[in-house]
Amino acid sequence: MEQELSNSRRAEVLTEALPYIRRYNGKTVVIKYGGNAMVNYQLKEQVMEDIVLLWLIGVRVVLVHGGGPEINELMNRLGKKAVFVDGLRVTDKETVDIVQMVLAGKVNKTLVNLLETKGGKAVGLSGMDGRLIECTQKDERLGYVGEIVNINIQPVEDLLAGGYIPVISTLGCDRAGNTYNINGDTAAAHIAGALNAERLILMTDIAGLLQDKDDPTTLIPSLTVSQARLLQSQGIISGGMIPKVECCIDAIQAGVKHVVMMDGRVPHSILMELLTDEGAGTMVTEG
Numbered sequence: 001m002e003q004e005l006s007n008s009r010r011a012e013v014l015t016e017a018l019p020y021i022r023r024y025n026g027k028t029v030v031i032k033y034g035g036n037a038m039v040n041y042q043l044k045e046q047v048m049e050d051i052v053l054l055w056l057i058g059v060r061v062v063l064v065h066g067g068g069p070e071i072n073e074l075m076n077r078l079g080k081k082a083v084f085v086d087g088l089r090v091t092d093k094e095t096v097d098i099v100q101m102v103l104a105g106k107v108n109k110t111l112v113n114l115l116e117t118k119g120g121k122a123v124g125l126s127g128m129d130g131r132l133i134e135c136t137q138k139d140e141r142l143g144y145v146g147e148i149v150n151i152n153i154q155p156v157e158d159l160l161a162g163g164y165i166p167v168i169s170t171l172g173c174d175r176a177g178n179t180y181n182i183n184g185d186t187a188a189a190h191i192a193g194a195l196n197a198e199r200l201i202l203m204t205d206i207a208g209l210l211q212d213k214d215d216p217t218t219l220i221p222s223l224t225v226s227q228a229r230l231l232q233s234q235g236i237i238s239g240g241m242i243p244k245v246e247c248c249i250d251a252i253q254a255g256v257k258h259v260v261m262m263d264g265r266v267p268h269s270i271l272m273e274l275l276t277d278e279g280a281g282t283m284v285t286e287g
Helices: 001-025 039-054 068-077 095-115 154-161 183-195 227-232 241-255 269-275
Strands: 026-031 060-066 121-125 134-135 148-150 165-169 171-173 177-183 199-204 222-224 258-263 283-285
Touching: 001 068, 026 183, 039 060, 039 095, 039 165, 039 269, 060 095, 060 183, 068 095, 068 241, 095 121, 095 165, 095 171, 095 177, 095 227, 121 148, 121 154, 134 183, 148 183, 154 165, 183 199, 183 241, 199 241, 199 269, 227 241, 227 283, 241 258, 241 283, 258 269
Parallel strands: 026 060, 026 199, 060 165, 121 165, 134 171, 199 258, 222 283
Antiparallel strands: 134 148, 171 177, 258 283
16 A cells, blocks of 8 residues: 555656646756765765756756865875865966866766766766867966856757757866866856856755855745845855855856756755755846
């Protein structure tokens, strides 16, 4: 009897998801993935399963990833200390080589392989491939950290048209061929804007935007760009949340319909956000 009820409930869940499946079929969703959800292997598997499920129901999924913890790990093994200024990694020539090895190599190919083993079709590329992300130096103090000046989205469109899940590591290059480290949230916002994505999902290590940063029960479920600006002026959005919210606003202004910041450590949070009434995290809209 319990098995019958369980099967019945499964059928109800699928039926409840039908309006959302219809809504997102054929639409583009960009997911920025990194942090703790990437380090925990079980969570990583669940995120890849969510992405493959979305792909199977006809969502055009683009995965943009970072890999800060893995970069730090390799730097430590090589005896090189990580230095940050305003939340951005100071990247000298040796460090940018390490970043390229980790992001375009180990992390990117691991995610591609995992998506394939879960039943998806994925192709990995970096922002240097097809000059997807063209940039200039952001600040001399930061070294090889890039400021995005152009997105050539055609390689991504070609992969989507071919039925693949593009997996993009956040490296860029300038016209002289120099390689730059790009902030993952910033790269995802630009890519989502160039694709006119239906939704950009920023997976973080917090529940979303909080009215009180020390109280997780004060989650703000949704807000407009103007409301976000007001919260910034009031100091409610501060510290490390400022660049994340700025990325949300930039993406909206670039043409993305909705941007969501959510806790990537929660199992199946992507499916909760896209295929249920409950949703997850904080949604930013044009208003």
